[in-house]
Amino acid sequence: MSAPDRVLETEMEEGDLCLVPFRAEHVEPLLEACARDMDIWEIYPVNMLDADAEATLKRFHGEQGWVRFTVLLDGAVIGTTSYINPDPANGTVMIGGTYIEPSARGTGANRRMKELMIDHAIGCGFWRIEFTVDTRNERSMAAMEKLGAQREGILRKNRVTWTGYVRDTALYAILADEWRAAGR
Numbered sequence: 001m002s003a004p005d006r007v008l009e010t011e012m013e014e015g016d017l018c019l020v021p022f023r024a025e026h027v028e029p030l031l032e033a034c035a036r037d038m039d040i041w042e043i044y045p046v047n048m049l050d051a052d053a054e055a056t057l058k059r060f061h062g063e064q065g066w067v068r069f070t071v072l073l074d075g076a077v078i079g080t081t082s083y084i085n086p087d088p089a090n091g092t093v094m095i096g097g098t099y100i101e102p103s104a105r106g107t108g109a110n111r112r113m114k115e116l117m118i119d120h121a122i123g124c125g126f127w128r129i130e131f132t133v134d135t136r137n138e139r140s141m142a143a144m145e146k147l148g149a150q151r152e153g154i155l156r157k158n159r160v161t162w163t164g165y166v167r168d169t170a171l172y173a174i175l176a177d178e179w180r181a182a183g184r
Contacts, residue, residue, distance in 0.1 A: 012117065013116075018073075019072075019116060021069060026077060029076075036103070079100040081099075086126070090128075092126065092129075093121050095121075095130070105139075114143075122176045126176070128174075132169045133172065134168075135154060152173055154170055155171055
């Protein structure tokens, strides 16, 4: 793990919500959480529902430049999220690879999780936090805008999903000074 990764890898907590560094014992409960939403995987880059889901999860969470977290609500695994490609020299990091099971959607858990991650990244010296969203995922794009992220554009046909679909990706970002000015 690189130095920027080590700086970002920490436990984060706010009330009943906790982000903990991803560990092997999280694989099975995370796969169970992933199976609670059969439809969402059509718009994700990877498939977490087939017979190879465990291998996919391990590969996905083994990517270089990813600082992975398991999301817990009241101690139960409800999802995953990551910091991606932290670049301290340029002050940038992406938050992505996020999945939250249906029972936690609309509860504010995703927003609280993102706020913890943004606050921590800014506290570690990053001044630009990026997010990318498949343009078919309207719920996630609305969540980004509600969070205060600025939509900076569309990357047209920039990623092939596991289904073979070539997706368009919306690029969002929050700057540290904007975050602070909003009173966060």
